[in-house]
Amino acid sequence: MKITLGLSSLGLAILLAMAGCGKKMGLPSESPLSKWGAGDTTYVRINPPWDRNHPYRHNFQDPRDVIVGRDGHIWVADSLFIWKLDRAGQILNRYLVPGLQDIKAIAQSPTGQIYAVRGDSIVYLLDGTFFLTHRKARYTGVAVDDENWIYLADSGRQMLLKFSADDPSQSDTLATYGTGGGTVDLPRGITTDISLNVYFVQEGGSFHVQKMRPSATGYLPDVYFGLQGDSLKQFMAPQDVAVDADGYIYVADTGNHRIQKFSPYGGLKIAFGDSGSAGEQFIFPEGIAVDENLILYIADTGNDRVERYQLSTEIDIPEEP
Ligand SMILES: [Ca+2]
Numbered sequence: 001m002k003i004t005l006g007l008s009s010l011g012l013a014i015l016l017a018m019a020g021c022g023k024k025m026g027l028p029s030e031s032p033l034s035k036w037g038a039g040d041t042t043y044v045r046i047n048p049p050w051d052r053n054h055p056y057r058h059n060f061q062d063p064r065d066v067i068v069g070r071d072g073h074i075w076v077a078d079s080l081f082i083w084k085l086d087r088a089g090q091i092l093n094r095y096l097v098p099g100l101q102d103i104k105a106i107a108q109s110p111t112g113q114i115y116a117v118r119g120d121s122i123v124y125l126l127d128g129t130f131f132l133t134h135r136k137a138r139y140t141g142v143a144v145d146d147e148n149w150i151y152l153a154d155s156g157r158q159m160l161l162k163f164s165a166d167d168p169s170q171s172d173t174l175a176t177y178g179t180g181g182g183t184v185d186l187p188r189g190i191t192t193d194i195s196l197n198v199y200f201v202q203e204g205g206s207f208h209v210q211k212m213r214p215s216a217t218g219y220l221p222d223v224y225f226g227l228q229g230d231s232l233k234q235f236m237a238p239q240d241v242a243v244d245a246d247g248y249i250y251v252a253d254t255g256n257h258r259i260q261k262f263s264p265y266g267g268l269k270i271a272f273g274d275s276g277s278a279g280e281q282f283i284f285p286e287g288i289a290v291d292e293n294l295i296l297y298i299a300d301t302g303n304d305r306v307e308r309y310q311l312s313t314e315i316d317i318p319e320e321p
Helices: none
Strands: 035-037 043-050 065-068 074-077 082-085 091-095 105-108 114-117 121-124 130-133 139-144 149-154 159-164 171-176 187-192 198-202 209-215 218-225 240-243 249-253 258-262 268-272 287-290 296-300 305-311
Touching: 065 105, 065 296, 074 105, 074 287, 114 139, 121 139, 149 187, 159 187, 171 218, 187 240, 198 240, 198 249, 209 249, 249 287, 249 296
Parallel strands: 065 287, 105 139, 139 187, 240 287
Antiparallel strands: 035 268, 043 305, 065 074, 074 082, 082 091, 105 114, 114 121, 121 130, 139 149, 149 159, 159 171, 187 198, 198 209, 209 218, 240 249, 249 258, 258 268, 287 296, 296 305
16 A cells, blocks of 8 residues: 655655544553562663763653664653763763654654654754644654664554655555554554564553564464453553563553553563552653663653663563463
């Protein structure tokens, strides 16, 4: 299926509608669960958190996405800025994109370009170049693969799409609205892996976490799970997903104020976090990323901070097939 791209050239004004800001969120969970781990493997918080009390003074305001960039840096999008940090948290730069506030998600291309989405548009970083828009779109997630294809979750039109950053006339629809695996209902965060599988989370319906794989005839549902709720392997308005080099899936279970980790097949490995501002607590965390050392970076949105967590051991846990 071909889609129409409203593509404009460099220098056009950014026209950003203020629509699409309402977000459904679950109530804070009253679940007694605070942490669950198999065996003796747990996630340990790396101190200090990146917040305003840190020596580097990370004055984040509602950080909503964090990525491990292809340039090796950590990039954070908050309500005003896109921040570029090194792995130790030192602030290397802070970009104000003119007219572009409340960025929902960011991604970095193989050439180092940062793409940011906010409701109805996708833009280049730095010069604020207006890159793509659609009147009915509400972009809620963005990813870029090694071949410079840009993937978008569009909650307005209820679809996942991708297009080539090198030739935007090349585009494809990956999924459309539905209730089963391989369909979307209010999709949010999206990411890809080295095999070009596509992972996304969604707020609506069921199957809140999904993996799709490319095939000769299009994208096929591969792994999908998750009902709404606050039990293990249930979700409340999850906003982001990350995948590591071994295919483990990490979900920002935003409305439950926790992180859940799954095997490549969807078996629950670990869940941790509950509502609050202390250690091992989050308030509506909206973004998650994982680096090559398996350190998790979590945009703890409601606490205005970025948290890092590391696995306490490398002990193997028997796989759930
Ligand atoms: Ca993300």
